[in-house]
Amino acid sequence: MHKTKLLLWQHIWEHRQTGPTIYNIIRKVSTKWVGYTWKTTQTMTGHGNKKAYYDRFHLRDDIDTNCEHCGTYEDLDHATIHCNEQRLNARQLLTNRLATIQKIYPPTDIDTDNKQLVSWINQWGEAIIHDENDD
Incomplete structure (x- = not known):
């Protein structure tokens, strides 16, 4: 039963219309x-705190859903792929955080599994969703 559900979940994941950004990163479903x-x-x-999320679920009526940098509707793809300004800001924030982290935790040679990739993706996520309280 468990294997059948995983196969069904994998089939749905591979053929869905939404979520292509995530599928490019995570191609195989897992319960782990x-x-x-x-x-x-x-x-x-x-x-999270992206404007499209608030708009999609009607959580806030007072929010401008356009990107403050270029005026385009701000969703995940826009913030992470299309908007040069947001990507530059996220990249700079990520660079600053990595510099701080590496002073405390020097990089290691962990290339034997996905730990390096997961670490990089987590750093990317932290840079995209930035809270002023994090500073």
């Missing part, structure tokens, strides 16, 4: 926790 942070999950699923 990979290690993604809350912010990474929010970023990859299009939830």
